[in-house]
Amino acid sequence: MNPVIVFVVSFLLWASKGIYIGTLVERFKGRFNEITAYWLITSLFNVLLAVLVTLLCPDVYFVSWSFPVREFLIFFALSVLAVIPGLKELWRFIEPKTGEEQKAAEPFRNLGLIEASVLRIISSALPEELVFRYIFLGLLSLWDPFAGLIAVSMFFGLGHRFSHRERGLGLLISNVLSGIVFGLAYLYTGSLLVVMVIHWLGNMIPWAMMKYPGVRNVIAAATAFPLASLFVFRSEVRRILxxxxxxxxxxxxxxxxxxxxxxxxVIYAGIKILSAKNGE
Structure with missing residues (x-):
């Protein structure tokens, strides 16, 4: 089946997922808290959507399940650089000052390491990489890789504004740049594992710096260390460029x-329609 047609169908199914998963989330709330239930069901929906897309367009499955360490270090270093435009805003999460910032950070501060790790897997690393990189970018790349990279990175980055209305321009730019890094990493390596781990680390590192302020400098140094890979593996960097x-x-x-x-x-229109329907 034509990959562009499958892309349109999969995007519309994903964009309207709230219609399908709402009832399941309500049922699972008895076993898990609401946030965990939502992300478990969302992850399951995204896995099923990925299976459907693969059946409709088998060519999208160009995934490599290897884990090339050299490329991982390079793209992780690039993802660290991508954070720079939003660093000031991100720091308010790591070290909240105002009462409002502290209130927003408190639920994450109370998480243990295992809880935070699992939550970041089911809320971002797994569902987002399956949808944005494997499905959307994978399908569009069969038509035009660069168009797919730009479209998905732009949507991935700026789309955070819909779910995080407080997010400022600097962090949105960082989100777009991160999307480009994740997308390029996937197209270049074909490895979903690489982009999932980079995405997971990108979420866990700020949490760890907030949770464990006593070793914040150690975490920052460990995060910056892979930047050396851009020089050490400069021949590979050249090939990526x-x-x-x-x-x-x-x-x-x-x-x-x-x-x-x-x-x-499409997402903005959907939000407006739902808001009007709910009288907001």
Missing amino acids: EYFAGIYTVSGLFWGLIIGLAMLG
Whole structure:
């Protein structure tokens, strides 16, 4: 089946998932708390959607389940650099000052290491990488890799504004840049494991710095250490840049921006319709 058609169908199914999973979340709330129940059901929905997409368009399954360490270190280093525009805002999560910031951070501060690790897997690393990289980017890359990279990264980054209304411009830019890093890592390595681990670490490191202030400097140093890989493995970095230049096209950039804006527009319209329906 045409990958672009499958992309449109899968995006609409994903965008309307609240219609299908609401009842299941209510049923699971008795066994888990509401947040855990929601993310467990969401992860299950995304896995089933990935299976459906693979059946409709088998070519999307170009996944490698290897874990290339050198490429992992390079892309992790790039993901660290991607955080720089939003660092000031992120620091307010790590070290909240105002009462409002402390209240927002408190539920995460109270999590234990295992709880936080599992929550970050089922709420971001697994469901988001399955949807954004495997399904959306995978399908669009069969048509135009660069258009897919731009569209999905733009939607991934700016789409955080819908679920985190307090998020500022700097952090949204970081989200877009992170999306580009994750997407390029997936296209270059074909490894979902690599992007899942990088995404998971990107969520766990700020939490660990907030949770364990006494070793904050150690965590920061350990996070910065992989930056050396950009120099140590500079020949591999050069190949990655050559790959990026090889998939770049002006038409890909144009269509990537158009598709990304269209995806954001669909979600925005859906939110407005639901708000009007609920009288908000």
